[in-house]
Every structure is written in structure tokens, then in C-alpha cells.
Amino acid sequence: MSAYGSFPGARPRRLRTTPAVRRMVAETRLHPADLILPAFVREGVSEPVPISAMPGVVQHTRDTLRKAAVEAREAGVAGIMLFGVPEEAKKDAQGTAGTDPDGILQVAIRDVRAEVGDDLVIMSDLCLDEYTDHGHCGVLDADGRVDNDATLERYAEMAQVQADAGVHMVGPSGMMDGQVGVIRDALDTIGKEDVSILAYTAKYSSAFYGPFREAVGSSLQGDRKTYQQDPANVRESLRELALDLDEGADIVMVKPAGPYLDVLAKIAESVDVPVAAYQISGEYAMIEAAAEKGWIDRDKAVLETLTGIKRAGADMILTYWATEVARTLR
Numbered sequence: 001m002s003a004y005g006s007f008p009g010a011r012p013r014r015l016r017t018t019p020a021v022r023r024m025v026a027e028t029r030l031h032p033a034d035l036i037l038p039a040f041v042r043e044g045v046s047e048p049v050p051i052s053a054m055p056g057v058v059q060h061t062r063d064t065l066r067k068a069a070v071e072a073r074e075a076g077v078a079g080i081m082l083f084g085v086p087e088e089a090k091k092d093a094q095g096t097a098g099t100d101p102d103g104i105l106q107v108a109i110r111d112v113r114a115e116v117g118d119d120l121v122i123m124s125d126l127c128l129d130e131y132t133d134h135g136h137c138g139v140l141d142a143d144g145r146v147d148n149d150a151t152l153e154r155y156a157e158m159a160q161v162q163a164d165a166g167v168h169m170v171g172p173s174g175m176m177d178g179q180v181g182v183i184r185d186a187l188d189t190i191g192k193e194d195v196s197i198l199a200y201t202a203k204y205s206s207a208f209y210g211p212f213r214e215a216v217g218s219s220l221q222g223d224r225k226t227y228q229q230d231p232a233n234v235r236e237s238l239r240e241l242a243l244d245l246d247e248g249a250d251i252v253m254v255k256p257a258g259p260y261l262d263v264l265a266k267i268a269e270s271v272d273v274p275v276a277a278y279q280i281s282g283e284y285a286m287i288e289a290a291a292e293k294g295w296i297d298r299d300k301a302v303l304e305t306l307t308g309i310k311r312a313g314a315d316m317i318l319t320y321w322a323t324e325v326a327r328t329l330r
């Protein structure tokens, strides 16, 4: 007894006494194979182009993309998610460059596949916003609204050209109703049963995509609120989840990651397929900017966010820091 009452019988601090003890009892361990590197490749450039709102991230040339893929593989990263940035003049209302077998994304898939083969999972963004002149993820109807079913036909074709180029896994990110099912059918029809679908299941209409728009040179007219989810909602994520699973999603994803850990935890609790989370451009930019000002410890902040995302239930994390973090984990 102290003069002030009883001493504590339970002392949780005991398991925090030394780095070795803390290491032993850590519940969540990041591993290089948890990480997937999103990468941009720009058509018609001979030098990589820096993205000002994402310090350290570039729009790759075909050559530097191959190198980035090799570096990712050497660091033990699990996969690379490719985004194509076409020449401005090739953008049109239908996003034609997205289904051109010689479009920049298809070329990049072939390049990376030739370079790393099956040693790195090659993934591709399956969406029209990189290729449309209006910047929307789908084609528009006569009234200027995103036309769901007409867009599905474009996605089916995109899936086929990406699969023909050698992608292992497609990532439909446009949030059109029925996209997973239509893409599954389109792939199966051409004998690509082995190409998997990473479904953007719960994708929120987020301010944190801002830097990405610069990354892919997209000037969006309007917003995406008629197809991406309202940040206020969680129940509709469970509905989207049920639909995606029913349509044949192999992996389901929550995006953004940090502000939606509750959604991630709920989804992870209720599925029997792997769950991914995407730490997006704005989440990256915030930490880089604060660190540049000397306001936070960058490396610790990066690891803490990734640990939190994994702890919440992600089996894999798309992050622009993938290669760097994988190296430090080795």
C-alpha cells in the first residue's frame, strides 16, 4: 500500500520496457510483400517529369518505369499498379487511347512484363479519366451525365486490351455499377480467366485525390459525386462489397485509406477474400509537406500510417512509398 491507495496489480508497461520486448509483442508487422507501388508512365517524354504536389514521385518515361519496376521487385514489393498518361492531343470524349492496343498503358504493361515477368504482380488502373478530355471516369450522355452502361462497354474493351498486353490483375476504379461483372465476362470471353480483378469496392469522393489529378494531367470538369461514395456513409460500402463479391471480385479495396479505417475494419471483418487499401496522393502529399516544413518526423509518420492501415485489416497497401519502405524493412 502507498499512502495514496493500492499500487496497480496490472502493469501493462512491463511489456514496453525494452525494444526487444516491444518487438516480441508487436501484433502488426509490415512486410515488403504487403506493399504495392502505384506508378505513372507518360507518353512521349524522354525524361521523367516531377509531380510538384507529390515530391519524390514522377511521371515515368517508358525506360524509367522499367527501372522502377526492377527496383520494386528487388526491394521485395508485391506488385506495381500502372497508370497511363497519354499525350494531351490523344484525349477525347470516349477515352479512345484507353482501348488502343498501342496506348501508353498497354505499351507500359508489355514493357514491365517483359522486364520482370511474373516476379512482380503487374496491375493496371482500369478507368477512363486518364484518357477523356472532360476528365470523367466514364463517357457522358447527351445531358453531360456519366452514362453507366455505355461506360461498362468501354471498360470491357479496356479489360481485354490490358489483358492482351499481359497484365496480371486489373483494377477497375471508376465506381460504375456492374463494372466487376462486366469485366469478368469480358476477360473470360477471350480466355483470360487467370487475370484477376482488384475491385475498388469502397471508393469515396475525396479531396485527397487532388495531387493525383496533376499526376495524370487531368483537368476534371465538375466532380465525381454521382459515382464515388459520400464520405458520410459506411453502410453503402457493405452493399458495394456484396455486389463486387457476387460479380467476381478477387480482392476488394478501400480508398482512401487513412480517413476510412473504420470502413476498412468493417470490410476486413466480413469477407473471405483479401482486402487492399490505397494510401492515396493527398495522404502522401500531406506527410511530405509537413516533413518539408520540419513539423513531423517523416519516416516515423510514414511507418505509423502504414502500420495503422494494416492493423485496421488491410492485407495489402498501395502506397507511393512502397519501394522505399520495403527497403527499410529488409
Ligand code: PBG
Residues within 6 Å of the ligand: 125, 127, 128, 129, 130, 137, 173, 174, 208, 209, 210, 211, 212, 224, 279, 280, 281, 282
Ligand atoms: C481513377 C483513379 C483515381 C485515383 C486512382 N484511380 C482518381 C480519382 O478517382 O479521382 C487516385 C489515386 C490517388 O489519389 O493517389 N482513375
